[in-house]
Amino acid sequence: MENIKAYVSQHKDRFLNELIELLKIPSVSADSAFSQDVLNTADAVKEALSKAGCDTTEICETPGYPIVYGEKIIDPNLPTVLVYGHYDVQPADPVELWDSPPFDPIIKTTDKHPDGAIFARGACDDKGQMYMHVKALEYMTSQGELPCNVKFMVEGEEEIGSSSLAWFVERNQEKLSNDVILISDTGMISNTQPSITTGLRGLSYVEVEVTGPNRDLHSGLYGGAVANPINILSKMIASLHDENNHITIPGFYDAVEELSLEERAEMAKAPFSLEAYKNALDIDQEYGEKGYTTNERNSIRPTLDVNGIWGGYTGEGAKTVIASKAYAKISMRLVPNQESEKITALFAKHFESIAPKAVKVKVTPHHGGEGYVTPIDNIGYKAANKAYTKTFGVPAIPQRSGGSIPIVALFERELKSKTILMGFGLDSDAIHSPNEHFGVFNYLKGIETIPLFYKYFVEMSK
Amino acid sequence: MENIKAYVSQHKDRFLNELIELLKIPSVSADSAFSQDVLNTADAVKEALSKAGCDTTEICETPGYPIVYGEKIIDPNLPTVLVYGHYDVQPADPVELWDSPPFDPIIKTTDKHPDGAIFARGACDDKGQMYMHVKALEYMTSQGELPCNVKFMVEGEEEIGSSSLAWFVERNQEKLSNDVILISDTGMISNTQPSITTGLRGLSYVEVEVTGPNRDLHSGLYGGAVANPINILSKMIASLHDENNHITIPGFYDAVEELSLEERAEMAKAPFSLEAYKNALDIDQEYGEKGYTTNERNSIRPTLDVNGIWGGYTGEGAKTVIASKAYAKISMRLVPNQESEKITALFAKHFESIAPKAVKVKVTPHHGGEGYVTPIDNIGYKAANKAYTKTFGVPAIPQRSGGSIPIVALFERELKSKTILMGFGLDSDAIHSPNEHFGVFNYLKGIETIPLFYKYFVEMSK
Numbered sequence: 015m016e017n018i019k020a021y022v023s024q025h026k027d028r029f030l031n032e033l034i035e036l037l038k039i040p041s042v043s044a045d046s047a048f049s050q051d052v053l054n055t056a057d058a059v060k061e062a063l064s065k066a067g068c069d070t071t072e073i074c075e076t077p078g079y080p081i082v083y084g085e086k087i088i089d090p091n092l093p094t095v096l097v098y099g100h101y102d103v104q105p106a107d108p109v110e111l112w113d114s115p116p117f118d119p120i121i122k123t124t125d126k127h128p129d130g131a132i133f134a135r136g137a138c139d140d141k142g143q144m145y146m147h148v149k150a151l152e153y154m155t156s157q158g159e160l161p162c163n164v165k166f167m168v169e170g171e172e173e174i175g176s177s178s179l180a181w182f183v184e185r186n187q188e189k190l191s192n193d194v195i196l197i198s199d200t201g202m203i204s205n206t207q208p209s210i211t212t213g214l215r216g217l218s219y220v221e222v223e224v225t226g227p228n229r230d231l232h233s234g235l236y237g238g239a240v241a242n243p244i245n246i247l248s249k250m251i252a253s254l255h256d257e258n259n260h261i262t263i264p265g266f267y268d269a270v271e272e273l274s275l276e277e278r279a280e281m282a283k284a285p286f287s288l289e290a291y292k293n294a295l296d297i298d299q300e301y302g303e304k305g306y307t308t309n310e311r312n313s314i315r316p317t318l319d320v321n322g323i324w325g326g327y328t329g330e331g332a333k334t335v336i337a338s339k340a341y342a343k344i345s346m347r348l349v350p351n352q353e354s355e356k357i358t359a360l361f362a363k364h365f366e367s368i369a370p371k372a373v374k375v376k377v378t379p380h381h382g383g384e385g386y387v388t389p390i391d392n393i394g395y396k397a398a399n400k401a402y403t404k405t406f407g408v409p410a411i412p413q414r415s416g417g418s419i420p421i422v423a424l425f426e427r428e429l430k431s432k433t434i435l436m437g438f439g440l441d442s443d444a445i446h447s448p449n450e451h452f453g454v455f456n457y458l459k460g461i462e463t464i465p466l467f468y469k470y471f472v473e474m475s476k
Numbered sequence: 477m478e479n480i481k482a483y484v485s486q487h488k489d490r491f492l493n494e495l496i497e498l499l500k501i502p503s504v505s506a507d508s509a510f511s512q513d514v515l516n517t518a519d520a521v522k523e524a525l526s527k528a529g530c531d532t533t534e535i536c537e538t539p540g541y542p543i544v545y546g547e548k549i550i551d552p553n554l555p556t557v558l559v560y561g562h563y564d565v566q567p568a569d570p571v572e573l574w575d576s577p578p579f580d581p582i583i584k585t586t587d588k589h590p591d592g593a594i595f596a597r598g599a600c601d602d603k604g605q606m607y608m609h610v611k612a613l614e615y616m617t618s619q620g621e622l623p624c625n626v627k628f629m630v631e632g633e634e635e636i637g638s639s640s641l642a643w644f645v646e647r648n649q650e651k652l653s654n655d656v657i658l659i660s661d662t663g664m665i666s667n668t669q670p671s672i673t674t675g676l677r678g679l680s681y682v683e684v685e686v687t688g689p690n691r692d693l694h695s696g697l698y699g700g701a702v703a704n705p706i707n708i709l710s711k712m713i714a715s716l717h718d719e720n721n722h723i724t725i726p727g728f729y730d731a732v733e734e735l736s737l738e739e740r741a742e743m744a745k746a747p748f749s750l751e752a753y754k755n756a757l758d759i760d761q762e763y764g765e766k767g768y769t770t771n772e773r774n775s776i777r778p779t780l781d782v783n784g785i786w787g788g789y790t791g792e793g794a795k796t797v798i799a800s801k802a803y804a805k806i807s808m809r810l811v812p813n814q815e816s817e818k819i820t821a822l823f824a825k826h827f828e829s830i831a832p833k834a835v836k837v838k839v840t841p842h843h844g845g846e847g848y849v850t851p852i853d854n855i856g857y858k859a860a861n862k863a864y865t866k867t868f869g870v871p872a873i874p875q876r877s878g879g880s881i882p883i884v885a886l887f888e889r890e891l892k893s894k895t896i897l898m899g900f901g902l903d904s905d906a907i908h909s910p911n912e913h914f915g916v917f918n919y920l921k922g923i924e925t926i927p928l929f930y931k932y933f934v935e936m937s938k
Binding site for chain 2: 043044045046104105107108111173174175201215217219221226227228229230231232233234235236237238239240241242244245247248249251252253255295296297298299300301302303308309311312315316317319320321322323324325326327328329330331332333334335336337340341342343345347370371372373374380381415416417418441444445446447448449
């Protein structure tokens with residue numbers, strides 16, 4: 015694999031243009047208005063996999079959006095790598111905050127990306143990182159460097175809970191059998207300091223509806239005499255945290271594993287500047303659970319955040335109305351051992367219990383997923399670390415991420431194999447935000463590093 | 477005026493059709509998208525006034541929407557009645573909750589309106605009630621029954637704070653000089669029990685903006701470590717009421733006049749069924765300030781209600797985002813002696829003071845108005861009561877309303893005359909709500925009653 019660097023620089027422009035074409039399709043899984051685009055993206059990924067050298071590729075129907083599957087089996091006795099990624103993207107709104115159209119990709123340089131970055135929804139999460147694996151496969155097959163079997167499973171519902179993927183995996187254990195699962199859907203510390211994500215948070219996501227009077231009312235004639243659903247919802251949301259920002263849902267922390275001081279000290283070694291963090295977000299003060307650092311709050315601790323709230327008159331000017339209904343989307347990030355379904359049930363029970371008689375409350379679960387921790391002593395982790403060390407010149411640092419990839423825990427349960435999270439994005443890439451981007455350096459470095467993982471993993475498997 | 481009843485029933489259909497035409501114009505003053513419609517409505521009102529017998533009518537330009545003015549002076553030595561109304565309407569949203577298009581009026585019968593009611597935005601508030609006065613004038617002029625001078629002042633910004641009206645009144649005291657001001661922009665107890673509104677609440681209306689991070693963030697990577705503006709806004713809103721639903725803004729109650737037990741006992745005599753009230757709104761329990769009845773809470777007590785709230789992802793499905801900003805529209809209903817501007821300042825000071833350092837807060841005043849109380853011993857009130865007694869067969873009951881007509885206090889200050897609030901709507905007419913309507917009975921009864929007010933007022937003025 016000595017010529018991998020040369021191969022990447024030789025095909026650089028084509029690699030970028032192919033990704034840009036893929037990014038032009040608005041595959042927003044959360045909004046049914048884009049359903050045809052999501053399906054078209056699946057077809058584009060299938061075609062890319064065949065071109066990259068898969069012997070068989072297929073669009074696997076599911077109850078939801080299809081799974082794109084592809085494989086190249088060179089020898090049943092050799093190890094098999096299962097690559098997972100997703101071709102759906104987050105909604106782009108608020109679109110008005112994008113400097114360029116979210117589905118009209120352009121390459122611009124930034125402080126963090128002097129070689130340029132591709133700006134588009136999905137550039138990093140996850141089309142760009144998924145496509146690195148397609149191009150790495152192209153290199154290995156075209157150059158006769160593929161050292162083992164490979165399977166691809168690319169889904170279209172990651173941003174809405176991967177429920178169809180779970181359905182698919184449970185029914186295809188044989189087809190998906192593998193020795194290691196490889197995913198690039200996370201980040202690394204910086205372009206000079208690679209890291210491997212060894213922990214993920216779980217997720218419980220619910221939508222709540224508070225109903226007061228059966229119709230919107232004049233706030234003068236009724237104000238003060240009836241429960242205002244917006245005021246009540248605000249009160250209920252406020253009560254979900256105490257003065258130390260602990261979550262007040264009974265039983266919420268029961269399963270939370272407390273890390274040892276040693277582990278916390280180990281985590282604290284990762285380079286981090288609170289000042290730089292606050293400056294990057296333009297905030298005067300950080301905020302969170304008492305007794306934990308910023309990096310602990312967003313990785314090893316569970317959280318509860320309102321992701322959206324709406325009710326009453328939100329148009330121009332003033333309307334003196336008491337709304338009939340108020341709504342909120344609320345998500346909880348969970349740590350390993352907290353079970354998503356159990357937490358969702360605890361939330362629903364508690365939220366209904368704190369509602370005053372003067373309103374009616376409905377809690378609708380959206381989706382969830384379990385947390386996950388990868389041991390750093392398995393060969394998958396070691397192979398990945400050796401690959402990073404070779405291409406970046408320094409070893410990777412193991413890191414807990416605050417994000418969730420709900421299906422990683424499912425993979426281990428159903429497929430009995432470990433997942434290695436080789437991320438090449440940066441926290442500053444604004445995934446889920448306006449102006450999401452992915453560094454050209456990171457994209458190409460990923461394509462360069464992935465084949466080495468295959469090489470070392472096969473060597474270590476012997 | 478013996479033939480008034482006959483005249484009304486003879487012209488009933490035309491009176492209805494003329495009002496329906498006026499209701500078809502969507503004069504939503506809060507939304508600039510409708511500005512041309514608002515202006516067209518002013519022209520339509522001007523034309524209606526000339527047809528009804530005004531000698532002079534004009535469109536008076538202001539910094540905002542124009543005031544429609546009309547007058548008929550028959551003898552400078554006779555008393556002058558100044559009629560006030562507004563031709564603008566509330567926004568119609570949520571439009572999807574209307575059973576028929578808000579600006580495509582239809583007449584349907586209801587339990588409360590067996591003779592039918594006109595369903596349209598503005599049917600009751602205030603186009604329908606304002607147009608009763610136009611038709612009453614038509615009767616008096618066409619039948620030679622006008623006993624005094626009359627002036628009309630119809631504005632287009634009542635639903636957004638009447639700021640241009642204040643500007644106009646301050647500059648036209650001479651033109652607007654009068655002996656009594658007559659307004660139909662309130663309600664009555666029922667179609668068998670008329671009432672006259674003797675008190676109005678003031679209003680302070682603000683919009684608040686809470687800013688956390690400078691961009692939307694991924695709730696997994698940042699959740700728990702940064703202040704979520706929606707959670708913070710909810711906390712701040714919740715803290716504005718204590719456990720007894722008293723408002724916690726320091727100084728908020730300082731100017732509030734406490735009614736004597738006698739006055740409260742007098743109020744309590746008005747027919748009212750809490751069960752019927754709760755059933756009408758489909759609520760299991762009323763809600764409000766401890767120590768006061770439902771009718772006291774919505775009339776003699778000040779309130780604080782969130783009229784609208786929004787932030788984050790409010791679309792279909794789930795988006796795991798921490799919003800950069802959250803917003804709310806908040807209004808406070810004030811009682812006589814509470815000064816709107818002072819309360820707005822108290823709110824802003826308090827709201828900024830309770831914001832954690834981790835967010836930035838902006839408070840923008842929308843508009844306000846002062847409360848008002850009419851004595852029941854002046855001839856204006858007595859003439860109105862005699863008119864109701866004649867047409868309804870029973871005397872009217874004096875009633876405090878929870879609503880606000882911000883300019884009534886201004887009229888007394890600038891024009892030195894009392895305002896009589898002859899309302900013909902019902903609380904169930906759903907003003908400011910979807911499916912606003914106005915009873916055909918109420919509309920015609922108003923046209924029948926108003927001329928009698930003129931007659932008795934002139935007689936009592938001698």
